[in-house]
Amino acid sequence: MRIEIWSDIVCPWCAIGKARLDLALAQFEHADDVDIRWRSFELDPGAPTVRDGDYATMLARKYGTTVEGGHAMIRRMADEAAQSGLRLNLERARPGNTFDGHRLLHLAADRGVQNAVKDRLLRGYLAEGEAIGEHDTLLRLATEAGLDPDDARTVLDTSAYAYAVRTDEREAASHGISGVPYFLIDGWYPLPGAQTSDVMLDALRQAWRKSHPDTDTATSGTASALDGHHD
Structure with a gap:
């Protein structure tokens, strides 16, 4: 079973969705047969390498609320994350362009360490205040997660995997x-948003x-909240 996940490195809800998927997979009877592939999606393709200003102010400007409203959004996301065992420290976040990070994730997929690199980039940005658009930061984090530093530097110094990122983004547009x-499971079951781990587990089952009709699989006893949803 393949799960394709379109997400961005600077997306808190993407990290929350990943944490909830991890919880669902921990209960899924066939987790060892699941292949996860992270797909590229840029929330702000025109972002500079590092965006000035604090995160609460940025949220306030983006969603048309007050700075206090921005802080309230940060607290809500941190609370949601904590419920899935994920720590966010968005007050330290240093937003920036994620195109090069996505290129590194394609390299990581080819090297068999994509999930580890994705996790490290998310944690670096969302919890540790790393400037995720800077090459030196990306190189350090990706190397810590298992990429060869020379391979990573070559990608960052060239246009390698740029086409792969754009292909992911065109495919995202084709799916609406x-x-x-x-999340897209086996190419036909769409799961938009950071659904609860229970909904994700039901979707996996x-x-x-459907793909293994002769295999017995435990059920959650309830229908998925998104059963029958198709784009």
Whole structure:
């Protein structure tokens, strides 16, 4: 079973969705047969390398609220993340352009360490205040997650994997994806947003039953909240 996930490195809800998927997979009877592939999606393609200003102010400007409203949004996301065992420290976030980070994730996929690199980039940005658009930061984090530093530097110094990133983004448009995270299970079961781990687990089981009709799979006893949803 393949799960394709469109997401961005600077997306808190993407990290929350990943944490909830991890919880669902921990209960999924066929987790060892699941192949996860992270797809590229830029929330702000025109972002500079590092965007000046604090995160609460940025949220306030983006969503038309007050700075206090921005802080309230940060607290809500941190609370949601904590419920899935994820720590966010968005007050330290240093937003920036994520195109080069996505290129590194394609390299990581080719090297078999994509999930580890994705996790490290998310954690670096969302919890540790790393400037995710800077090459030196990306090189350090990706190397810590298992990429060869020379390979990573070569990608960052060239246009390698640029076409792969754009291909992911065109495919997202073809699926009608306008926000992330967006999960696509086995190419036919869409799961938009950071759904609860229970909904994700039910979706995994439904998709497994369809592709493996002769295999017994435990059920959650409830229908998915998104059963029958198709784009």
